[in-house]
Amino acid sequence: MEELLISWLKEYGYIILFLWSILEGEMGLIMGGILAHTGDLNYFMTVFIAGLGGFTGDQIYFYIGRFNKGYIQRKLHTQRRKFAIAHLLLKKYGWPIIFMQRYMYGLRTVIPMSIGITKYSGKKFALINLLSAWVWAAITVTPAYYFGAEILSALAYAKQHWYFALPVAAGFVYATVSYFKRMEQHFLQKRQQRFL
Numbered sequence: 001m002e003e004l005l006i007s008w009l010k011e012y013g014y015i016i017l018f019l020w021s022i023l024e025g026e027m028g029l030i031m032g033g034i035l036a037h038t039g040d041l042n043y044f045m046t047v048f049i050a051g052l053g054g055f056t057g058d059q060i061y062f063y064i065g066r067f068n069k070g071y072i073q074r075k076l077h078t079q080r081r082k083f084a085i086a087h088l089l090l091k092k093y094g095w096p097i098i099f100m101q102r103y104m105y106g107l108r109t110v111i112p113m114s115i116g117i118t119k120y121s122g123k124k125f126a127l128i129n130l131l132s133a134w135v136w137a138a139i140t141v142t143p144a145y146y147f148g149a150e151i152l153s154a155l156a157y158a159k160q161h162w163y164f165a166l167p168v169a170a171g172f173v174y175a176t177v178s179y180f181k182r183m184e185q186h187f188l189q190k191r192q193q194r195f196l
Contacts, residue, residue: 013041014049026140027038033144047141050135054102058112065116072113086114097161098125127130139188 006165013035029050036043045174065072070158089097100112 005151014045015048017041018049018053018056021050021137022057029137029140030144033141034148036141036145037148043141043145046145047134047137049129050137050141051160055126055130055138058102059126061109061112062125062129063123065113066122067116069117072117082110084112086111087118090115090118090120093122098128099135102136104134104145108142 013032017032030188032041032046032050033043035041036046093100096109098115098154102108104111112129133153
């Protein structure tokens with residue numbers, strides 16, 4: 001199975017990278033960077049394609065918000081807190097939040113939809129989003145490209161010693177999720193204080 005996945009990545013690397021960047025991102029970009037390191041993909045094409053994928057994904061979310069406001073409010077009512085935070089961030093920081101949103105765990109899909117619901121210019125959003133997507137792709141792909149050998153040897157070690165790797169990975173995921181939940185709480189408390 002692993003060999004099949006690797007052969008697919010080598011043969012259809014750019015297509016897989018583009019689709020993966022639309023849906024999720026970082027893991028696909030790191031794999032793209034490693035494949036660029038091994039020479040299976042071109043570094044510049046990897047950054048370019050990954051950026052286009054990230055741009056496309058956020059444009060889809062933006063236009064879901066723009067043309068489906070009622071549907072979003074009905075179906076995503078459990079995400080009201082995140083939409084409130086996204087609106088607060090857009091009001092407070094303006095266009096830089098569009099540039100930064102892809103680094104904000106838990107708000108990556110909400111922020112483009114939330115901006116789509118407002119009267120924010122679609123052209124302005126697309127331009128900032130495209131530049132942000134290429135910067136994001138370069139920031140994520142480049143370290144994997146330069147440290148590809150080290151990453152591959154760490155993965156080989158983790159595969160052999162999975163009993164060490166699993167708790168470390170679980171701890172990292174837990175710490176990341178906890179940090180962003182605290183950040184979300186911070187923004188909600190600030191919002192509530194404004195209305196008191």
